[in-house]
Amino acid sequence: MGSIDNFMELNVSELNEHYVRLKEKYDEYKSQNLNLDMSRGKPCSEQLDLSRDMLDILKSDEDYRAKDGTDYLNYGGLDGIPEAKELFSQVLEVSTKEIIIGGNSSLNMMHDTIARAMLHGVYGGESPWGKLPVVKFLCPSPGYDRHFAICELFNIEMITVDMLSTGPDMDTIEKLVSEDDSIKGIWCVPKYSNPDGITYSDQTVDRLAQMNTKASDFRIFWDDAYTVHHLTEKADQLKNIFAACKSAGNPHRVLMYSSTSKITFPGSGIAMMAASEENLNFFRKQLSIQTIGPDKLNQLRHVRFLKDMDNLKVHMEKHAAIIKPKFSMVLNKLESELGRKNIASWNEPKGGYFISLNTLNGCARDVINMAAEVGVKLTKAGATYPYGKDPRDRNIRIAPTLPSIEELEKAIEVLCLCVQLVSIEKILSEK
Amino acid sequence: MGSIDNFMELNVSELNEHYVRLKEKYDEYKSQNLNLDMSRGKPCSEQLDLSRDMLDILKSDEDYRAKDGTDYLNYGGLDGIPEAKELFSQVLEVSTKEIIIGGNSSLNMMHDTIARAMLHGVYGGESPWGKLPVVKFLCPSPGYDRHFAICELFNIEMITVDMLSTGPDMDTIEKLVSEDDSIKGIWCVPKYSNPDGITYSDQTVDRLAQMNTKASDFRIFWDDAYTVHHLTEKADQLKNIFAACKSAGNPHRVLMYSSTSKITFPGSGIAMMAASEENLNFFRKQLSIQTIGPDKLNQLRHVRFLKDMDNLKVHMEKHAAIIKPKFSMVLNKLESELGRKNIASWNEPKGGYFISLNTLNGCARDVINMAAEVGVKLTKAGATYPYGKDPRDRNIRIAPTLPSIEELEKAIEVLCLCVQLVSIEKILSEK
Structure with a gap:
């Protein structure tokens, strides 16, 4: 034939x-x-074999006390160990004050952020989202099914927005968010997007940071899951949206997430969230009720194993x-x-x-x-x-x-x- | 003098x-x-030194595949590995189908249970608790401050109930729950209670299991934190409340929690929840949206280290x-x-x-x-x-x-x- x-x-x-x-x-x-x-x-x-040395990198006969005396084997430390903040703040290009290191799942962090927003609102917001007659999210699609599932769980109405080669269709987004104050958020996988593999253009990042939103408590859920997951030698460059939001006078607009699930072990990685200090302090208050703290030893394992940006x-x-x-x-x-x-x-x-x-x-x-x-x-x-x-x-x-x-x-x-x-x-x- | x-x-x-x-x-x-x-x-x-051997008990050159082919280094397994269910179901005296093994914090599991109840209700319940004008919890006191903090976070009205030498004052409790359907729950630390060190009597357990509650979706939050934490050779015996609830025809009334935080490492332990299969399936549905699964490797570490009930x-x-x-x-x-x-x-x-x-x-x-x-x-x-x-x-x-x-x-x-x-x-x- x-x-x-x-x-x-x-x-x-x-x-x-x-x-x-x-x-x-x-x-x-x-x-x-x-x-x-x-x-x-x-x-x-x-x-998975690449990270096997992490399994027994913490030895039974070593000391696990931090400089400040915190014993990583004991309780203490609500929002991540300083060593992990140091390394992963570089990955997400934020300061160590603008990051929380959590448990094993960034999905869990995103879910909890929205659960909290439904029950308590967000920093600077006027009302818990759950008290409003309707809450809508913009969903650039094709996108990540687990993001959409979170919206369904909380009865958040999803609005499909097309993906273009530069990222989501910004003309549509700008129009929608400027007119409808029930639109409270947008899901973004901005780098090597799931599933299109598209990295948002600088202009898309800027427009997201700068656009006028009718909802004053609008949030960008920036799931930077693949930020260091390059396939080619010439990696895509993603503009720092947090810096762009600050420049635009919207420092509290973006909530960034990432994890090591596809760096070390899926399920036994560590997850992180980066945002303005005000956003994080708002979360910390609730986090301190929810848990005594994350697994510090697994964070330490990661830092010992991944070492620094060059080694990563x-x-x-x-x-x-x-x-x-x-x-x-x-x-x-x-x-x-x-x-x-x-x-x-x-x-x-x-x-x-x-x-x-x-x-x-x-x-x-x-x-x-x-x-x-x-x-x-x-x-x-x-x-x-x-x-x-x-x-x-x-x-x-x-x-x-x-x-x-x-x-x-x-x-x-x-x-x-x-x-x-x-x-x-x-x-x-x-x- | x-x-x-x-x-x-x-x-x-x-x-x-x-x-x-x-x-x-x-x-x-x-x-x-x-x-x-x-x-x-x-x-x-x-x-803490007692558990140091757990730190490097998983070796880098070993295989971590379960009998069913699940690779514990990879994604998969929403509610805990079978080995952990096997061991900790014995600790809580339930079947392996009646337990979920989670992350590092039972407090987090309790918080999330209540957050879910507020947003979605509980199994068999008619309404999300958050949609009701008022939700009340009974709080045997003195009790655990972090339980009370969760109630405050969710604006749940707390009713103080005295602790007696047999556990909480059951006369008062029976009266209250039979009259007020806004009372949706009670916090209990039933063994070596925090802070009184009281273990509930068999009669108290039976009365909790049997009492008539005006709210059909009433839940006992049974925080069995100190279940194996004896100080004397003759340990207190706590009657199995889950069995008592089943006998009384109230199998969905109790939600049991425990963790290894004070068995191995606080912060790096594993937490668990036990309840009727119907309760757990109700949670699993939401859990599957919240996370891909818990840290299976830390669960495996615990099972390898603690081995069995005798060794525990x-x-x-x-x-x-x-x-x-x-x-x-x-x-x-x-x-x-x-x-x-x-x-x-x-x-x-x-x-x-x-x-x-x-x-x-x-x-x-x-x-x-x-x-x-x-x-x-x-x-x-x-x-x-x-x-x-x-x-x-x-x-x-x-x-x-x-x-x-x-x-x-x-x-x-x-x-x-x-x-x-x-x-x-x-x-x-x-x-």
Whole structure:
């Protein structure tokens, strides 16, 4: 079979002929009883191995007293040990007074921030959000399903905003926030975004920092999850939004989050939050009721292991060396199987954990189901949109890090087959 | 100076004479610039040393895959690893299906339970508590200040209930809960209670399990913090309230909490919650939005280190061997300095972390301030009561574990001096 170009230019019999050939291949896979998972952004075991030395880096016979006498083995320290603040304030480009180091989950910190806002409001706000008739959040999409799930839990109405190559559609955002004071927040994964891999442009950052919001207690939830997770030598540069917010006279607008979940161990990492001192003091008051403090020993483990920014960079290069071939393989395969056929488009991320694939409108759900039928699990259809509903039913999030490269190759072959089969069905149905 | 008996039988000049002698001693301490802290129930460094082997018990070259293939180094596992459920379900005398193992803080779990109840209600409840005009909690007192702080944070009205030698005053409780459906919960530290060291009697447990509550969604917050923290060989036995609740047809009434904060490392322990499967499933739904999961590695560290119930018992005996002499010294000193003087009473706990001292009515705040003036820090006056207000101003919580025995001896001498001085002032003012 020769190479096939633009599907849109094939006639019905050519499409049918092609469909039969592809279907045969698909049925072959069916008999293989595959069990492949590209659904979640989980590191692979080789990546986890990079941090194994952290497991026993704290020795039983050592002293764990800080300079100020705090014994890290005992109670004390509400918002993180100074050593961790020192290192991670550099990661987020804030001062050590503008960061809180917490437990093992930045998602938990974001959830708790919103739970607190619902019950008690935010710094400088006039009312607990939960007392208002309606609270809305802007959700640049495709985006991170777990962000959207938090909104659903708290009955926060989500407004989908398109992602452009420069970040979320700022024209729409500026208009919406200037008119509606029930819009209290926006979810952003500003660097190597989940799933598009887009890094917000300087102009987007500035516009977010400067825009007029009708709600005086509007907050940007800046989930900088992939800030050091580069795939290429020339890393994307993300403008410091906190500095931009300060310059714009909106220092309390942004709440930044990150974690080491994909630096060291997912589930046993440490999470952090950065914001204005006023914002943090407002949180600390409630935090001091919620807990006596975070796991200081795990913070110390991280600092001892990651050491400093230079060493962190080297560590992240090792991650990249493991996962980059997987990303490249997926991209090459997409190009060789789907390129020029005019039935799909995708991004080429310079970092992060995902490749975002867009099919023809109305095809993503069928593709995902069809792949699942032969044992290839992809992120649930619609998951990258609020309420799990992709309005164009076209986005598929590919998470290439966990499977081995052999598994991944097979999984992508299946995916490409399914995209072609469903596309042909779609095109034929419209002829 | 001979031994002085009952202060109540001394005349004015005897009291004055005694006051002058005690004041001289007090002033001597003033010149010593003491800095002693009996304010919080923190383990001492010898106790922390008992768990040092846990620090590097997970080796860098080992495999951390569970039987079911879960890699404990990676994401996964919302509610605790099976090994931890296995061990700690025995501690709380529940089944492995009736326990969730979480992060490093049971306080955090309790806080979050109430935050969820405010926002979403509880299993089987008709309404989020936060939507009700008023929510009330029963607070057996003296009790744990951090429980009361959670109520204050959520604007939950606290009703003080007296502690008796058998636990909280059940006559009062039964009456209150049967009449008022805005009473949604009760805080209990049922074993070696904070600060009284009282273990609830079987009858108290049964009455709590069986009583008629006007609120159908009433919950007992059962903070079993000191369940294995015995000071004597003959440990107190606490009746299993969960079993009692099931027998009484109220299986969803109780939510049990505990942690290893005072077993291994405070701040780096693991926390747990036990309840009916229906209660836990209700929580899990929300938990799955809040976090991807707890720190599985720290759970594994604990299981590897504590091993099983027999070994846990041996471990706790080592704790007891370190802190029992401190408790004995305090009790002996209280007896020799204050015994028979009729100005103070105290408990003799068989476990837990505190000695609860009651002065004459109206004296505790002055005693605590007077001790602070010479550098002896005690738990804040009133802290053991809701809103920080001890209605009789008489309760002082002594936390003897952290200081060395020499420091402790000095601190208790100061405390006993202050109790006598303030008592004499009080008696004289009433003559």
